[in-house]
Amino acid sequence: MLNNIKKDFNTMTWVLIPVAIAINIAIGQIVVTLKLPVFLDSVGTVLVGVLCGPWAGALTGALSNTIWGIAIDPNALPWWPVAFFIGLVSGFMAKGGWFKSWWKVVVTGFVVALTAAAASTPIAVYLFGGITASGSSFITAYLMQTGLGVFQAVFSTSFLVEPVDKITTAMLAFAIVQGLSRRFIARFPRPENVEDEGGANQTQLYIAIGVVVLLVLFAAFMLRNILGG
Amino acid sequence: MAMHERLSFYAKRDSILHRLNPLTKLTLVFGFVLISFFAPFYWTPHLLILSGVIPLSFTGKVAREYFNASLRLILPAAGFLFIMQALFQPLEGEELFRIGFLHPTKESVMFAFANAMRIFLMVSSFTLFLLTTHPSELMSDLTRRGLPGQFAYVIISTIQILPQMQAKAQTIISAQRSRGLDTQSSFLKRAGSLIPLVGPLVFGSLVEVEERAIAIEARGFTSTKTKTSLHEIPDTNSDKMIRWILAALVLISLALRLWLS
Amino acid sequence: MAIVNLQNVTYTYPLTHSPVLQNINLRVNEGQFVSIIGPNGAGKSTLCYTIAGFVPHFFKGELTGTVEVADNESSKSNLHEWVLNVGLAFQNPFNQISGAKYTVFEELAFGLENIGVPRDEMKVRVEDAMKLTGISDLADRSPYSLSGGQQQRVALTSILVMQPKVLVLDEPTSQMDPIGTREVFGVIRKLAEQGMTVILVEHKVEWIAQFADRVIALKDGQILLEGTPGEVLTSPILEQSGFGISRYTSVARKAQGIGLWKNDQLPVTLDEAVEGFALTPSPSPRGRGEQ
Ligand SMILES: Nc1ncnc2c1ncn2[C@@H]1O[C@H](COP(=O)(O)OP(=O)(O)OP(=O)(O)O)[C@@H](O)[C@H]1O
Ligand SMILES: [Mg+2]
Numbered sequence: 001m002l003n004n005i006k007k008d009f010n011t012m013t014w015v016l017i018p019v020a021i022a023i024n025i026a027i028g029q030i031v032v033t034l035k036l037p038v039f040l041d042s043v044g045t046v047l048v049g050v051l052c053g054p055w056a057g058a059l060t061g062a063l064s065n066t067i068w069g070i071a072i073d074p075n076a077l078p079w080w081p082v083a084f085f086i087g088l089v090s091g092f093m094a095k096g097g098w099f100k101s102w103w104k105v106v107v108t109g110f111v112v113a114l115t116a117a118a119a120s121t122p123i124a125v126y127l128f129g130g131i132t133a134s135g136s137s138f139i140t141a142y143l144m145q146t147g148l149g150v151f152q153a154v155f156s157t158s159f160l161v162e163p164v165d166k167i168t169t170a171m172l173a174f175a176i177v178q179g180l181s182r183r184f185i186a187r188f189p190r191p192e193n194v195e196d197e198g199g200a201n202q203t204q205l206y207i208a209i210g211v212v213v214l215l216v217l218f219a220a221f222m223l224r225n226i227l228g229g
Numbered sequence: 230m231a232m233h234e235r236l237s238f239y240a241k242r243d244s245i246l247h248r249l250n251p252l253t254k255l256t257l258v259f260g261f262v263l264i265s266f267f268a269p270f271y272w273t274p275h276l277l278i279l280s281g282v283i284p285l286s287f288t289g290k291v292a293r294e295y296f297n298a299s300l301r302l303i304l305p306a307a308g309f310l311f312i313m314q315a316l317f318q319p320l321e322g323e324e325l326f327r328i329g330f331l332h333p334t335k336e337s338v339m340f341a342f343a344n345a346m347r348i349f350l351m352v353s354s355f356t357l358f359l360l361t362t363h364p365s366e367l368m369s370d371l372t373r374r375g376l377p378g379q380f381a382y383v384i385i386s387t388i389q390i391l392p393q394m395q396a397k398a399q400t401i402i403s404a405q406r407s408r409g410l411d412t413q414s415s416f417l418k419r420a421g422s423l424i425p426l427v428g429p430l431v432f433g434s435l436v437e438v439e440e441r442a443i444a445i446e447a448r449g450f451t452s453t454k455t456k457t458s459l460h461e462i463p464d465t466n467s468d469k470m471i472r473w474i475l476a477a478l479v480l481i482s483l484a485l486r487l488w489l490s
Numbered sequence: 491m492a493i494v495n496l497q498n499v500t501y502t503y504p505l506t507h508s509p510v511l512q513n514i515n516l517r518v519n520e521g522q523f524v525s526i527i528g529p530n531g532a533g534k535s536t537l538c539y540t541i542a543g544f545v546p547h548f549f550k551g552e553l554t555g556t557v558e559v560a561d562n563e564s565s566k567s568n569l570h571e572w573v574l575n576v577g578l579a580f581q582n583p584f585n586q587i588s589g590a591k592y593t594v595f596e597e598l599a600f601g602l603e604n605i606g607v608p609r610d611e612m613k614v615r616v617e618d619a620m621k622l623t624g625i626s627d628l629a630d631r632s633p634y635s636l637s638g639g640q641q642q643r644v645a646l647t648s649i650l651v652m653q654p655k656v657l658v659l660d661e662p663t664s665q666m667d668p669i670g671t672r673e674v675f676g677v678i679r680k681l682a683e684q685g686m687t688v689i690l691v692e693h694k695v696e697w698i699a700q701f702a703d704r705v706i707a708l709k710d711g712q713i714l715l716e717g718t719p720g721e722v723l724t725s726p727i728l729e730q731s732g733f734g735i736s737r738y739t740s741v742a743r744k745a746q747g748i749g750l751w752k753n754d755q756l757p758v759t760l761d762e763a764v765e766g767f768a769l770t771p772s773p774s775p776r777g778r779g780e781q
Contacts, residue, residue, distance in 0.1 A: 011442040011450055011548075014379045018386040018589070019434050022394040030398055030426050034412055034419045043431075067387060070359070074306045074352035129340065131317045133310040141317030175424075176431055186504055186550075187439055365592050378604070386589035389634065440585035443544060447578045448588065448601030448648060451570040455606050459599040459613070 008053035008189045016052065016188070020044030021064040025072070027172075038165045041068070045083060046090040046112070046173040050099050051188040054091025061087035075133040082119045089115040090170070094193040099174065101197050102208035109170030110163055110215050117158035124154045136161045167212060238298075238359040246289030246357075250468040251367040252374065257285075258354045260475035265347050268482035269489045271339070274346040282354050291360040298356050299349075307349040314341035364388060370462040378456050382445075394434060401426055493687055494518035494541060494656055498555035501536065501545055510536045512711045514555070518656070521685040525698040525719070528708035529732045534691045537708065538580070538660040540564075541689060543572035560655050574605070577654035581661045583641035586648070587633045594636075594644055595620075595629040601652050619651045622684075623677045639670025643677055656687045664693065671697075695723050695736045699758035707733060724756035738763035 021044060028041035045064055049057025061083030069077030093099060093108040124132050124140075130150040131137045136157050143153035177185070177194050185191045246254070261281060265274040286295035315338045322336035368381035402410070410422050496516040502509045510533045518524050528534045539545040546553040547569035557564035559575045579586065591597040595616060602612045620626045623643050628636065633644055642662055649657065659678070663671040675697055681688055682701045692698050698705060698719060705722040707715040709731055715722045722728070724739050736758045745751040745767075757763040 009379070011446050012438060014382055014450075015386075015438050015442045015445070016435075017383050018390050019438055021387045022390045022434065023431055025391060026394045026398045026430055027427055029395070030402065030423070030430075033402060034423060034426075036416075036419060036423070063383065063387070067391070069352075070355060071391070074303055074348060075310060077351065128310075128344065129314070129318055131314045133306065133313055137313055137317060144317075172427070176435075179428075179432060180435065182505055183503065184436075184439060187442070187548075363592075365596065382588075382590045385591070389589050389592075393634075437585050440580070440582060441589065443548065443578070443580075444586040444645075445588050445590075445600075446544070446548060446569060447542070447573050448652065449570055449573055449604035452604045452606070453570065454604075456603050457606050457608060457612065458603055459596060459609065461609065 005053070005055050008056050010189055012187045013048070013052040013056050013189060016048055017056065017060050017063070020048045020060050021067060023047070024060075024064045025068055028068070029072075038168055040165065040169055040172065042083060042086050042166075043169050043172050043176070045087045046170055047176060049087045049089075049091035050094040050173065050177065050193050051185065051190060052091075053190050054088045054095065056189075057087025057091040058084045059087070061085070078123055078127055079120065081123065082116050085115045085119045086112055086166075090173075094190070097193075099170075099177075099193055100195065102171070102174065102201070102204040103211045105170045105174040106167055106208045106211045106215070109167030112170060113162035113166035114159075116166060117155060117162045120158055121151065121155045124158075125150055130154050163215060167215070171208075238294075238356070239363045240291050240294050240360050241363075242290040242361075244288060244290045244361070246285060246291075246361045248463070249361075249471075250462060250464045251362050251370045252464070253468040253471050254358050254362055255367075256472045256475050258358050260479055261354045262347075262351045263479045264482045265350050267479065267486050269486045271343060273482075274343060274350045278346065278350050278353065282350065282357055286357055286360075289357065289361045291357070294360055295353070295357055298360075299353050303349055303352045303356065306352070307345040310348055311341045311345035314344055366460065366462060369458045369460045370464075372456060373458055373462065379450075382450075390434075394430070397433070398426075398430055401429055491520055492517040493520045493560055494689070495558040496541070496555065497558075499540060499557060500554045501540060502552045503536075503549060504551045506551075510711050511540065514540075514711075514713060516706070516713070518687060518689060520687055523682050523688045523690070523701050523703045525702035525705045526689065526691045526708055527693070527695065527698070527705060527722075527733060528691075529734075532708045533711040534708055535580070535660050536711075538578065538658045538689070538691060541656070542576045542578035542658050543567070543569050544578070547572070573654070574652065575654060576656045576658055577649035577652055578658045578660070579642075579645050579649050579662055580659075581664050583638055583645050583665070586645035587641065588648075592632060593630050594625065594633055597633045597644060598648050598651055601648060605652070615651050615653070619647045622650065622680060623647045637670065638666050639673035642666060642670065642674050646674070646677055650681075656689065657681065659688065659690045659692075661691050661693065663697075693734055695734065696738070696759045699723055699736070699762075707731075709733075719758065720755055723758045742766060 023044035024041050027043050028039060031038060031040045042061065042064070045057055045061040048060040062080045065076055065080035065083040069075075069080070089112050090099075090108060093111055098104045098108045098111075124130060130140055130144065130153060139160065140153045140157045143156060144150060148156070182191075185194060261277050265277055283292075283295075286292045289295075315333050316331050318333075318337040318340060320334050320336040320340060322334035324332050324334050325338065326333070364385055368376075368385055372378055372381050405422060405426055410426075412419065494516065495518075496514050499511055499514040499516075500509050501511040514537065526534050526537065536545060539549065540553070540557055541559070543557075543564050545551065546565070553565065559572075562572075562575060564572060588597060588600050591600055598616045598619065599612050602615060607615065617626070620629065623646060625640065625643050625647060628640060628644065633641065636644065646659075646662065662678075663674050666674060671694070678688070678690065679701060688701075690698070690702070702719045705715075705717065705719050706713055707722055707725075707728060714731060715725055715727060723736065726743075728735050729740070738757045738760060742751045742756045742763060746756070751766060752769060753766045755766075757766050
């Protein structure tokens with residue numbers, strides 16, 4: 001296992017990681033400039049996870065968050081484990097073949113969102129007592145007012161916010177991979193993760209949109225159950 | 230750009246703090262942060278800021294830069310956290326006032342203040358560290374102590390690539406603006422403009438990866454020999470002593486917390 | 491004695507089907523200066539990568555035949571050992587900056603740190619190499635703040651400090667302006683004078699003619715012509731096969747056609763052309779001024 005991890009860290013990986021971190025931060029800031037209601041601050045992390053394996057993705061996420069915290073917003077600092085798991089899980093999803101077509105990428109994005117929600121909840125609860133410096137804490141505060149426990153309130157909030165962001169992130173990373181030449185991708189440790197499955201792109205895109213709708217419905221349903229319970 | 234300044238934070242001076250070993254200063258930062266979390270006294274973070282970080286910024290002859298960064302960057306972030314938590318944290322206790330469903334209590338304000346101060350302490354002591362330690366000095370020292378050389382490469386390379394990337398992003402945004410991109414326009418329009426903004430930025434930086442990998446391989450990046458370092462980073466006995474004292478203080482505050490609770 | 495020896499080298503990149511290099515045989519003696527020319531896509535860069543070990547170690551793919559440098563065989567070695575035999579510098583100076591260092595001096599020491607050279611020796615080697623390439627005054631500058639020509643000289647120096655036995659340069663001036671080009675060729679001239687074994691891919695044939703002991707013309711992955719600069723660079727085959735040739739050669743060839751160039755040997759550089767035309771008795775001077 002350790003040897004396999006070592007193989008994932010070839011020179012291409014080490015050179016890609018700083019670029020990926022810069023991509024994370026640059027896209028994150030463009031999104032702020034455009035005033036879009038998403039973060040999109042882990043496109044690079046997902047990219048590394050997919051092309052270089054889970055542990056490289058995890059390292060990218062953790063470093064990215066730390067540097068973001070030092071350079072831009074100190075409040076981002078404590079969240080590095082979330083970014084770590086985003087990289088890790090996208091890497092494992094890609095390894096399992098879940099990054100080869102549009103609709104599969106949507107599922108990957110959803111799983112990454114669940115991971116992010118799960119990883120951020122304990123940090124928000126134990127470090128911040130539930131209310132953080134993020135705008136979505138308005139929702140948490142409201143949910144707590146309605147009598148929900150702090151754990152449930154925080155998790156439901158993430159569950160509401162994360163899927164849109166992470167599915168968009170995964171799709172953006174996929175679009176980037178599609179735009180890279182195969183000979184370039186072949187230099188990275190895991191080119192097999194993004195091998196083309198064939199099939200028309202249009203059809204896949206429609207399926208992807210269908211999956212997004214289903215996932216949103218599923219999320220709403222789950223949320224009602226959590227809130228009801 | 231604000232970030233550029235922050236990434237090349239280092240202020241070249243001749244001071245005791247600058248001469249300390251980087252690991253010692255790093256221990257100082259982590260020591261302060263851990264103590265502020267462990268020690269079971271409400272005033273710990275405040276005391277550490279007033280009697281630790283701020284005096285040290287004078288010792289390091291970087292007080293002006295330190296206050297500048299604190300006021301412009303750290304205080305707003307800590308302040309925002311304070312307001313959010315003070316208003317929304319539903320802690321039981323003496324109610325201060327009530328607007329709509331908000332009814333901050335004395336307890337929630339106290340809690341929010343301590344948290345904000347911890348964040349302030351964490352970031353401002355790290356800022357002090359960056360002001361007095363050159364990144365390559367830090368990396369040389371950590372590499373000598375066993376950190377894999379590739380990590381040093383990643384950290385410093387990121388610090389240097391990031392401002393270049395941001396400059397490029399800025400160029401692309403202004404180019405798009407002149408072609409009619411309006412950050413006030415409708416949501417769909419703004420979302421649609423994301424791709425033409427991101428595309429050139431991402432692909433432009435990715436194509437460089439292969440050549441840079443070849444260039445550093447050509448210079449023995451993957452060599453299995455034990456790496457040496459151009460810079461000699463002194464590590465004195467007083468450095469070692471400071472590190473041990475800090476470790477002891479952290480343990481004492483942890484013990485106090487376990488003992489008192 | 492041949493220091494570089496390629497025998498029957500054929501190479502195919504991964505994911506492709508036809509070979510980019512076919513049956514290449516190439517011997518370079520110690521201290522020789524060999525230039526490679528060829529149209530776009532001829533396989534010049536691939537040949538450089540092959541000698542420098544990146545083919546097949548970095549690019550993978552299928553390599554047959556043998557690549558030997560200083561009696562070691564590439565396929566039996568590791569890339570990180572091979573780079574001590576062969577140094578490689580290429581077109582884009584910006585991408586050759588490691589990014590891991592803040593000053594030129596540190597940048598030059600990067601490779602030596604990686605291969606574990608002791609500190610004192612490191613400093614001496616960096617300073618000597620900087621003197622050789624004339625960049626001592628850049629030592630404390632940031633590599634990112636330099637001009638293209640300066641960056642390329644830093645890239646060259648960063649390879650020279652590694653003290654390779656053979657230096658491979660892939661179009662080091664193709665992205666330079668005339669000033670940068672002159673700066674870089676100034677360094678290359680010094681290396682040639684010092685007796686370094688150099689393999690240089692270059693479009694600018696007028697420069698090649700000044701340094702090269704031997705020129706190799708590559709086309710479609712095969713060696714088309716090989717010989718002294720005078721033979722190869724003025725060969726009519728070049729022009730027919732889509733190579734860029736010196737304008738002085740084409741002018742002289744035209745002149746030869748109408749009897750204005752009397753030498754057997756066609757020129758490549760301006761000096762050679764001037765010299766040649768000076769030998770040719772000019773048509774009887776019935777200029778306007780005389781009448
Ligand atoms: N990584 C790669 N994978 C597959 N094919 C490649 C790769 N790199 C180059 N090629 C192909 O190999 C052939 C030779 O390329 P090479 O770069 O060696 O040519 P060149 O003579 O250096 O050209 P130029 O003058 O443009 O630099 C070209 O057809 C090119 O498309
Ligand atoms: Mg080429």
